[in-house]
């Protein structure tokens with residue numbers, strides 16, 4: 055029920071942002087759709103050095119002061135305003151593990167790596183989208199402001215925030231993300247942050263009911 059309410063609020067906000075087309079697409083997909091997501095994980099014990107971004111980056115935890123900078127909707131197009139609104143809802147919902155890769159004092163990449171102690175909140179908020187366990191960080195909510203896209207920010211940025219999150223959550227030994235399989239920037243960006251493709255998740259919606267399946271795979275098998 056909570057998720058239905060949350061989803062309705064998101065739709066209203068999406069229409070307010072001027073993205074009525076996107077909202078209609080979301081409603082359609084709840085009625086009848088099948089979407090695939092690419093599961094990638096990074097094991098903290100494995101050494102990894104990312105290619106450097108085109109801008110110098112460092113990682114900072116997301117806090118109130120930084121959130122005021124990150125959630126800046128000025129000048130965003132309708133699609134990006136919707137993306138950022140969804141990330142602000144994750145922040146407002148009280149999830150831990152928000153990190154920002156900063157270029158100087160400017161936010162260049164936002165990402166949550168939610169610790170396992172919040173698994174119940176993850177399941178309540180996102181639904182059955184993650185195979186949760188007590189030693190894995192859930193990676194969600196990637197966002198690069200338009201100004202910092204195509205600058206190789208995701209690989210080094212994700213690697214930096216993963217290392218910061220691993221240090222902050224010693225109970226975890228790996229992190230997992232599930233970008234849309236067709237979102238090449240997000241899948242390749244995650245791989246360039248040291249994450250390895252290992253799973254395909256298939257979400258099937260039929261008249262508002264969702265089933266979620268996880269199938270082991272390889273990068274080659276899914277065309278990456």
Ligand SMILES: CC(C)(COP(=O)(O)OP(=O)(O)OC[C@H]1O[C@@H](n2cnc3c(N)ncnc32)[C@H](O)[C@@H]1OP(=O)(O)O)[C@@H](O)C(=O)NCCC(=O)NCCS
Pocket residue numbers: 137195196197198199202203204205206207208209232233234237238239240242243246
């Ligand atoms: C997804 C996102 C984080 C990616 O960041 P980005 O800076 O735009 O990524 P890039 O364009 O540099 O692409 C990353 C990699 O994917 C590759 N790529 C991107 N689009 C591609 C395409 N259509 N075909 C093939 N490769 C593609 C790039 O060449 C790059 O490869 P490299 O690491 O080997 O150089 C960013 O676009 C974003 O914030 N989008 C909005 C929110 C979003 O989609 N979040 C992800 C949800 S999981």
